[in-house]
Amino acid sequence: MMFFYLKEDVMEIKITLQESSYSIFTGRNILKDIASFYNFSSHKVLIVTDSNIPSEYYSLIKEKINVVDTLILSPGEDSKSFNSYLKIQEKLLEHNFSRKDIVIALGGGVIGDLVGFASSTYKRGLTFINIPTSTLSMIDSSIGGKTAINFNGIKNVIGTFYQPSLVLIDFDLLKSLPQRHFNNGLIEALKAGYIYDPSILDLFSQDINSNLEEIIIKSIIVKKHFVEEDEKEQNIRKILNYGHTFGHGFESLGGFNDSLYHGEAVGLGMLVVSKDKEKLISYLNKLDIKYDFEISSQELIKIILNDKKVDGKYIDLILVDNIGESYIKKTSIEDLVSILEGGLEYVRRFRK
Known part of the structure; x- marks a missing residue:
């Protein structure tokens, strides 16, 4: 059974589920083509990332689609918290996001899990796109719809299942990753x-x-x-x-x-x-x-x-x-x- 295809050095892997299916696109230097992988027209976009992510990544996205704001959080597990969750909700409300508008998680597993959870609960769910920047998030956490935050020292104890609408994996984004994270x-x-x-x-x-x-x-x-x-x-x-x-x-x-x-x-x-x-x-x-x-x-x-x-x-x-x-x-x-x-x-x- 075929589950992906290769075209112009871009591979598509389709995740087929009963209620919500989506595509994972992989390749090199494909972030610049983000507008060709999803219909962003007429939608507001919020990027959520962390301070370890090079600004050139989200600047490139801003050149291609209608990004109304960028929320930059502190890196690490401490950001996988209610406080960060509320910061995202405040941004969405500030810009009057509808359920059809889009949040992009640009980062590793912490950002993906956090943004997925925030997306699943804002107005009972709005569009969520995952752009992983670490080996961990590319291999595992960006796929499958598990979202969560940590609470009272317990990992992933509060969360939902909420599938992204798109996962975009650009291998070139790994170039900034420290060896230990790699x-x-x-x-x-x-x-x-x-x-x-x-x-x-x-x-x-x-x-x-x-x-x-x-x-x-x-x-x-x-x-x-x-x-x-x-x-x-x-x-x-x-x-x-x-x-x-x-x-x-x-x-x-x-x-x-x-x-x-x-x-x-x-x-x-x-x-x-x-x-x-x-x-x-x-x-x-x-x-x-x-x-x-x-x-x-x-x-x-x-x-x-x-x-x-x-x-x-x-x-x-x-x-x-x-x-x-x-x-x-x-x-x-x-x-x-x-x-x-x-x-x-x-x-x-x-x-x-």
Whole structure:
């Protein structure tokens, strides 16, 4: 079955859902052609971005379409908050946006999740376009419609499912990305290889930079598979949470800041549940993960018990017995503690 086409160095990957389908366009130097990918005529546009994003990116968009304002937030997880959410709502009201007007998320996973959530709740939903600028957001968070903010130290605890109308992935936007952020997103590609497509791991075994576009596209196609099968994460889409149960716990212990990024935390979470830990360590070493804070198993379990994946005394844990073959296992809290204790000695190898 064909699910994308290549035309003039632009690839279109279609996400086909029951209620709202959309296209992901990928290519190099395609941001300048933004007006050709969507009908912006007669619509007001708000760009939401952060101060780490080069101004040339949003200046280029302003040259092409009717941008009425640009909201520039502070970078990092601290902006994935109610305060930032309210800033977006205030801008939309200030410019009297209708549901047909458009908000563009120009940034990484934090900006995409935040703007998606704000878009889903303003007048019960207005048009939302995602232009990811990081490997993490290109590979994972810009696709599939999960939106959220953090609250009371709990990651993604308030959110919605709300699909974008368009995702535009310009690989050239990665040129400004610091190496650590670059590596951080590639861990989500590793996850995609482990749960579904082992050929991604083959590309990791070679030169990552030379294979970058193929790694990203293959990872998008993995996510497409699970999202189309289970848009609202009732069943099989939960497999995309491989590494996230413990990963969110590590991220929370790190304070949701520069001490441990999301992808890095997911990599450590994968390590806890991985069958062949040494093999996974060899991949993670290529991505230079380090952390420098105390990991208490008791504190970690306490955080996990607040996870939205917990149902009573059980949690849906994603496991991979053979690379490319993943499944969901209902796991008791007692077994979860045992798995954690067995994995922490490997995780601690990555402490500075």
